[in-house]
Amino acid sequence: MSDIRGRGMGPAGTCVCLKCGYSISKRRGVPCLDEKCPKCGAALLRKGGDHYFNANKTKKGRTE
Secondary structure (H helix, E strand, O other): OOOOOOOOOOOOEEEOOOOOOOEEEEOOOOOHHHHHHOOOEOOOOOOOOOHHHHHHHHHHHHHH
């Protein structure tokens, strides 16, 4: 079984809250999913990452 971590995105990036739109710069060594939004408490997702892509795809599917 392959490890899902380390998709080659590098240490830089942005962590985004899909619930309220809050965003911060990604901290090196800390996955965005381990970060909580200070405004609404939701887990943050890395912009451009698999979780972000899947969440946006699901969110769009509900509104269309």
